[in-house]
Ligand SMILES: Nc1ncnc2c1ncn2[C@@H]1O[C@H](COP(=O)(O)OP(=O)(O)O)[C@@H](O)[C@H]1O
């Protein structure tokens with residue numbers, strides 16, 4: 001028996017309010033082979049990757065990225081670690097993506113990170129917590145501009161958005 005299934009979304013026009021955030025798989029995440037795992041958690045949640053790059057971040061860029069921590073005792077070791085090897089930078093888009101990426105990432109200190117979060121599943125030490133995600137809309141705008149040119153960000157529609165968003 002052949003079952004015909006047809007869903008016609010053609011007369012539905014939706015406008016999605018999407019935020020953008022900056023996400024980094026830190027050098028420890030790359031070394032530990034977690035790029036795919038992390039990207040897959042982002043994608044399966046329904047979020048959209050609109051830019052993606054692997055590079056070794058320049059020291060000046062790392063200092064600018066973490067400038068809010070300039071006066072902290074861990075600043076120099078943090079910068080040194082972030083530039084110690086390749087990391088993967090992304091711009092991720094979606095409804096409430098800033099908050100959702102923070103929740104997916106888990107608490108800064110892995111000892112407080114809930115199992116099921118990236119940090120709660122894959123890390124033990126605060127200086128090796130495998131992922132960065134912007135913590136506010138101001139930080140997201142600032143960090144995206146630090147790491148990406150406008151022309152590197154791809155504002156495309158994805159076919160599954162009609163199912164993901166109400
Ligand atoms: N007390 C600390 N000792 C060592 N490293 C720290 C400490 N606090 C924060 N870090 C490192 O600096 C990064 C930036 O800190 P913060 O902005 O507070 O956390 P988050 O990455 O969750 O936004 C953290 O992800 C962590 O790797």
Ligand SMILES: [Mg+2]
Nearest residue numbers: 132133134135
């Ligand atoms: Mg932070």
